[in-house]
Amino acid sequence: MASRLAFLLTLLLPISIRAEHHFPKVVLSQDGKDFHLQGTEAAFYVWGVNYDHDGDGKLIEDYWHDDWGVIEEDFDEIKSLGANVVRVHLQLPKFMKTASEPNQKNLKKLADLVKLAESKQLYLNLTGLGCYHKQDVPAWYDELNEADRWQVQANFWKGVAQTCKDSPAVFCYDLMNEPVLGGGANADQWLVGEPLGGKYFVQRITTDAAGRDNKEIAAAWVKKLTSAIREVDQQTLITVGVIPWAHVWPNAKPLFYSEEVGGPLDFASVHFYPEKGNVEKAIAALKVYDVGKPLVIEEFFPLKCSLEEAEQFLAEARPITDGVTSFYWGTTQEEYEKAGTMQGAILAKWLERFRQGAPEGSK
Template sequence: MKASLAVLFALTLAPPLSIADEPQSKIVLSEDGKDFRLAGTETAFYVWGVNYDHDGDGKLIEDYWHDDWAMIEEDFSEIKSLGANVVRVHLQLPKFMKTASEPNEENLQKLADLVKLAEAEQLYLNLTGLGCYHKQDVPVWYDEMKEADRWQVQANFWKAVAKKCKDSPAVFCYDLMNEPVLGGGTNADQWLVGEPLGGKYFVQRITTDAAGRDNKEIAAAWVKTLTDAIREVDPQTLITVGVIPWAHVWPNAKPLFYSEEVSGPLDFASVHFYPERDGVEKAIVALKVYDIGKPLVIEEFFPLKCSLEEAEQFLAKARPITDGVTSFYWGTTQEEYTEAGTMQGAISAKWLERFRQGAPEASK
């Protein structure tokens, strides 16, 4: 049974696509806007990627890319060997903005170096921005800002990043923010939400004061502010925003950022899924809520709460309505996980092997 699941897992992914010996092409939307294509062709592109969100010690990329660039080069080579074609990198706003209006040119140059590395490895980058994952790094001047000023800083961030990256075919997309939410909840006056996970705040509010507006009005204004800033300097790179799929939490929930009123400037939908044990069908039902006629990417996926077999079942069932999957790579190889001899290491090693087996031919 396990062997047949692995075969099914591999067969239900993207059709073969051979790009290894050709110049890297920009990824664009198909003419009908429903799928990804290599620019200037009708060749389909299926995202098979990893989140490269921190290293094995929990450090963020800006914490080590000045002093340990060789490790990043090694990690990108290992990611390529896994059969991945997209690397999702999480950029921290405090590392890219010295002041409200002055970008950090030193880190922008390292980002340019990262783009060149992706080009060399024939990998694509999902640049996820505005991170404030390490609360201690968030400057007081930014944390104390009101909504309008904060959004302007965020627009300045994206304009600086897009200006630096716009000419590279290796930049697949700009993800406006990881898991934005609106106001309300506990400590509603705080921009960072909930308790940290592994010392990191992955969820962030875009407002702390609705001021009489409904959620769709706020979300639409925020998306337009940031996409307008990007489009001033980069008219072509795809834009998305990675969201918590609330329909997976509450079955009757409707999309906010991917509602008709909000999603206009976004080129494709990105959702984060961690199916629960015995919950594959529930997750698929929730996933279909975000199938809105645009490409749909599962931007975060890992068998965190389910078995490896259930993870394969979910991806096989998701394949007909999705245009990509992005798992995780934390700088530890399959062999290193195995040598560690721990239960968690064994699970991670098995998942990396299955991830490698399922990769589209184009990425190998």
């Protein structure tokens, strides 16, 4: 009798309230070329934002214990922009206390973030292994050899996947932001180049090729980490966000999305910042990564081009892509406008155009 009464009561609830409980997982289509909502024929187009730091440059783990309300407010603002995916950048030093011991306090907070995403009906792109703040990277981690470092990375991903595997809100695991192979200046350092805004966004996966070619190294690394995830989570999509070297060198071929390396990856993720007057060059480079899997522009912003050229790029990219992820740093369009600065005006205009471009169903 009680169960029957409960059922009748659900019929009296507004449809919008009942619908909150229907939040399907994003999966691959049967042919593996598109995203679909699980259990439906509905296609899914990523329209997301990188939530990689706040307005002061703090990373999410720097404030999620003390200022959780800020994150809740930001997720509401992101939702109001028409976004459906939030890309969160997780820092390895915040999740691994030792080479084998996860930081349970931060894993619990990650579980809270997943629940928040569920409640807001936003999907999460969980990008891992970040060492963005060099001062936070423990000496013991940087002193490890390649094999031991990869094992720590596998332990990281196993802990994250174990925490997140049961939630439909987790769209994907991105193995690492912009991994590169060895070589270049300071080739013995794991973090690459000069920091951007105080952050090291690029990281090597090896400092010694030891006679191996790039595809052999990349394939071994991808297999190591994807296998760790698949031990505990067999369904969440996996990708790796890469620098599109074809945008730098037109004849460059994909490494991580080559046939030899990209087998365990479910879709391709590339980062694009088109240059002024060179939209067609960027489109040509983008097509290099159209390899028969869903293709997501995982980072996009009119950093080097006009707003009009940004719109042109996105319009021309739309037929071959399955999503775009821009940026949100905790400041609303209205707040940018009130700031009265040129930079604020530009950012406000971009947020407005981002809102206008949101796919039907995500607004």
